[in-house]
Amino acid sequence: MRLLTHNMLSSNIKGVTNGFPLLIEAEKFIEKTVDFNPDFLKNMYPKIEWKALVSAATSMGYNQLPEEVEPSMLESEEFLKKFHHALLELHLEEGALICPETGRRFAVIKGIPNMLLHEDEV
Known part of the structure; x- marks a missing residue:
C-alpha cells in the first residue's frame, strides 16, 4: 500500500x-521504483494532508x-523527488493501520489494507 493510498x-x-x-504499524515495507513525474506531484499536492x-x-x-511546505x-526538483519517494515509492507490505x-x-497483508468493519462497528 502506497502512502498516497x-x-x-x-x-x-x-x-x-x-x-x-490512521497510524501505521509497519512490520515490513518495501521500496518500489516509480517513474518521476513532477506535474503529477504538483497536481496531487493540494489533495494531500x-x-x-x-x-x-x-x-x-x-x-x-x-x-511544512511552502508553494x-x-x-524545487530536490523537494519533488523526496515527495515522490514518500508518496509513491514507499509501500507498506505487512503491518496494521490503527x-x-x-x-x-486494520491488518495490512501483502500490501492490501483490510478495512472491513465488524457487524457491531457499522
Whole structure:
C-alpha cells in the first residue's frame, strides 16, 4: 500500500468522529521504483494532508520530508523527488493501520489494507 493510498483512508467505525489519519504499524515495507513525474506531484499536492504524509513516512523510517511546505518548494526538483519517494515509492507490505480514536487495528497483508468493519462497528 502506497502512502498516497494511506493519505486517503480513514476509520469509518460507527461513532468515530476523528478517524484520520490512521497510524501505521509497519512490520515490513518495501521500496518500489516509480517513474518521476513532477506535474503529477504538483497536481496531487493540494489533495494531500501533508502532516499525515510526514507522519506516515516517518513511521516507515523515511525522515526526508519537511514539517511544512511552502508553494515555492513545488518548483524545487530536490523537494519533488523526496515527495515522490514518500508518496509513491514507499509501500507498506505487512503491518496494521490503527484508528487514532478507538485503537482498532486494520491488518495490512501483502500490501492490501483490510478495512472491513465488524457487524457491531457499522
